[in-house]
Amino acid sequence: MAVEVVYRSSRDLERLFMDKAEADRHDKMLELAEALSAALHKAAPSLSEQQAEDLGIFMARHRELFAKAFKNNPEALAELPVEA
Amino acid sequence: MAVEVVYRSSRDLERLFMDKAEADRHDKMLELAEALSAALHKAAPSLSEQQAEDLGIFMARHRELFAKAFKNNPEALAELPVEA
Numbered sequence: 001m002a003v004e005v006v007y008r009s010s011r012d013l014e015r016l017f018m019d020k021a022e023a024d025r026h027d028k029m030l031e032l033a034e035a036l037s038a039a040l041h042k043a044a045p046s047l048s049e050q051q052a053e054d055l056g057i058f059m060a061r062h063r064e065l066f067a068k069a070f071k072n073n074p075e076a077l078a079e080l081p082v083e084a
Numbered sequence: 085m086a087v088e089v090v091y092r093s094s095r096d097l098e099r100l101f102m103d104k105a106e107a108d109r110h111d112k113m114l115e116l117a118e119a120l121s122a123a124l125h126k127a128a129p130s131l132s133e134q135q136a137e138d139l140g141i142f143m144a145r146h147r148e149l150f151a152k153a154f155k156n157n158p159e160a161l162a163e164l165p166v167e168a
Contacts, residue, residue: 035158042166043142044135051128055139058127059154067154070147074119082126 033060117144 006016007023011030017023037056041047047055059066068076090100091107095114101107121140125131131139143150152160 032153032158035153035161039161039164040139040142042164044138046135047131047139051130051135054128055124055131058124063154067151069116069119070143070151070154074116077119077123080123080126 029057029060029063032063033057036060113141113144113147116147117141120144 006018007020008014008016009023009027009030011027011034015026017026033053033056035056036059037052040055041049041052062080065076065079090102091104092098092100093107093111093114095111095118099110101110117137117140119140120143121136124139125133125136146164149160149163
């Protein structure tokens with residue numbers, strides 16, 4: 001047995017990473033997801049917490065495609081997978 | 085009386101513009117909104133049509149802020165107005 005270093009995001013204590021860069025990517029994804037969920041909830045107060053959270057995580061997971069869409073290429077979203 | 089030229093987007097026949105560039109911006113906004121609504125609806129099938137449409141239009145109206153957020157600056161979304 002030995003002591004080893006693992007990494008996690010303070011936003012998601014359950015998920016542990018052996019690689020710091022991966023933990024950092026996960027943290028950044030969750031940071032964006034939280035900001036998106038809050039923004040969507042403000043825009044459409046009828047959204048449930050769960051819907052807002054699901055949408056935030058979905059968009060954050062596919063941030064490159066959404067970044068392209070918002071820049072100048074809405075067709076980029078056609079590349080999204082059908083299931084979240 | 086005289087004949088005059090007005091412009092409109094084929095996605096929104098009711099809104100007329102005196103300026104072609106403005107009509108073009110409106111059309112581009114609606115194109116992005118439609119792509120976003122479809123993407124969100126796929127990600128969260130429990131969304132109503134109205135919710136998906138409202139969210140698509142809200143995000144498309146604020147595309148610059150969302151573009152920044154998706155690029156690398158989630159804090160940009162704090163600048164969104166509270167009401168859509």
